[in-house]
Amino acid sequence: MKEQTNKPTDAELRILRVLWQRGPSTVREVYEELHRDRPVVYTTVLKFLQIMTEKGLVTREDAGRAHVYHACGSEEQAQRRLVENLLDRAFGGSAQKLVLQALTARKASAEELSEIRKILDELEGGA
Amino acid sequence: MKEQTNKPTDAELRILRVLWQRGPSTVREVYEELHRDRPVVYTTVLKFLQIMTEKGLVTREDAGRAHVYHACGSEEQAQRRLVENLLDRAFGGSAQKLVLQALTARKASAEELSEIRKILDELEGGA
DNA sequence: GATTTATAACGAAACTTTTCGTACTCTAAA
């Protein structure tokens, strides 16, 4: 498996999201899922899964006639990398500014806000 | 000025960051700044500023022989759009998850953390 | 006025990402 510092492209990320949500899936399953939202062709999905296999974003496993694809690494790891990337590209590394924008961009529920408080407590406790 | 729903590309974002930091600048000024960090050619920067003018990401103004370029919209607006974009592309719209990743990705200082608490207070107060 | 210098304009090459058509393979049904 290759080093996985690669940032997935938009199309790749769409596919990864399906794999995270559904778990290991065949091309057809990923295709069906994506097809709900946008007009996309079976072989396009297949092609991407092949590319992503080369890049080490997914692995595959034989299952009878078809292949079953697994996302490499967890959703959280990938999200982490994307956040770090955005942090560097657009926020000069300031997590605070990013958090501010995230919280004002989307209304979070009361529960979510208190979850975030808990995280803050833990971070302050640890430091 | 065009509608500004365009997501800037990586190279465009690098240039916008210079304009946000320095304020309105000539091509040469942007070039000098970028040139510190990476090998880049004057005409490449010029080309991008021309493209970005067409896209409505920047405006320009004549100042004698040269042009002075202004970023369209504030840094915060652009950052907001980028966060919303990431939220949709990778976090299923959950600001909470993004905040969690941001806070664990980068150690925030104690002051920053308490700034974030203030924001939380305001959000809960308003709701 | 001619030459140098700093700039803008433009086009195209190089590269990346995305999309899709076509060919090939295997299996199972007719």
Added chain:
DNA sequence: TTTAGAGTACGAAAAGTTTCGTTATAAATC
């Protein structure tokens, strides 16, 4: 054994992004 169906493999076109060389222009200097 042939045919139909579901799958993979592959190549190349289409679209988008990035880079840079060349040319044109106008001002400053000689």
